[in-house]
Amino acid sequence: MCYNVVMNDLSANLNTLRKKYREIFQKSAEEISKRIEELRPAGFEGDFLDDCKEWHNAVLKMFDEDIARDIYIKWQEILAYRKMFHCKRCATCCNLACSEFSPEQLKSKAQNGDNFATQFLSVFVPYESKEDARKIYPEYIKMLEENKEDEVYFYHCPKLSDCKLCTDYENRPQICRDFPDNPLSILPESCGYYEWKQEVEPVALLCHSMMEIIEFYKEKICTSSQD
Numbered sequence: 001m002c003y004n005v006v007m008n009d010l011s012a013n014l015n016t017l018r019k020k021y022r023e024i025f026q027k028s029a030e031e032i033s034k035r036i037e038e039l040r041p042a043g044f045e046g047d048f049l050d051d052c053k054e055w056h057n058a059v060l061k062m063f064d065e066d067i068a069r070d071i072y073i074k075w076q077e078i079l080a081y082r083k084m085f086h087c088k089r090c091a092t093c094c095n096l097a098c099s100e101f102s103p104e105q106l107k108s109k110a111q112n113g114d115n116f117a118t119q120f121l122s123v124f125v126p127y128e129s130k131e132d133a134r135k136i137y138p139e140y141i142k143m144l145e146e147n148k149e150d151e152v153y154f155y156h157c158p159k160l161s162d163c164k165l166c167t168d169y170e171n172r173p174q175i176c177r178d179f180p181d182n183p184l185s186i187l188p189e190s191c192g193y194y195e196w197k198q199e200v201e202p203v204a205l206l207c208h209s210m211m212e213i214i215e216f217y218k219e220k221i222c223t224s225s226q227d
Contacts, residue, residue: 017184021205028209032217035062049224056221063214071207078183078200078207088192091164093179096136097124097155098144119173124155140186184208 036048039058046052048059101109101117103126109117127133133154134141144152159167166172180187183197183204191197 024205025209085196086192089164090190092188094157094160099153119175123157127154
């Protein structure tokens with residue numbers, strides 16, 4: 001497949017994902033708004049964000065005991081279904097690991113006890129330049145450059161053999177064993193988990209939208225109570 005076709009496919013997939021998320025987010029917002037309204041205290045005529053502790057407390061309880069619980073259950077089902085798929089040894093994840101954190105930032109986080117940063121640094125080393133990383137997956141890096149405002153840093157695993165096998169497989173850290181643990185990550189079609197991502201993506205988008213919305217409401221409730 002030529003470069004332009006692959007690049008067009010990646011861009012189209014990203015645009016489709018954004019459109020899906022907007023649609024799902026709107027439906028989630030309407031559903032949560034409806035559930036909030038159902039908890040309105042009898043006789044209260046004000047807006048939800050007005051000072052009504054009874055309503056706020058009922059909504060917060062609904063968020064934590066109902067919606068958050070349902071999201072957790074769905075997410076566990078997504079991760080459990082992942083076990084039905086297997087790595088195809090395309091080695092893209094080993095050759096091109098991305099992070100919003102620089103090597104210096106990761107070292108600082110690791111020194112402060114961040115387990116993920118510690119594991120990440122135990123495996124990956126930074127590319128000397130973005131151009132070196134571009135050779136691995138040029139379409140993906142170009143897409144990031146065109147669509148992501150924040151800086152992205154690229155890393156690779158030096159333990160990968162020429163046959164695309166891990167030379168320290170039995171001792172690989174948990175982040176390697178669990179990858180990919182987020183179906184909203186962009187995966188190449190060569191990845192053994194690509195089909196898993198495609199199948200569970202709608203539910204993952206729904207979970208993500210619900211969490212984003214309830215976090216928004218929680219922040220508003222907190223701000224309202226401080227006024």
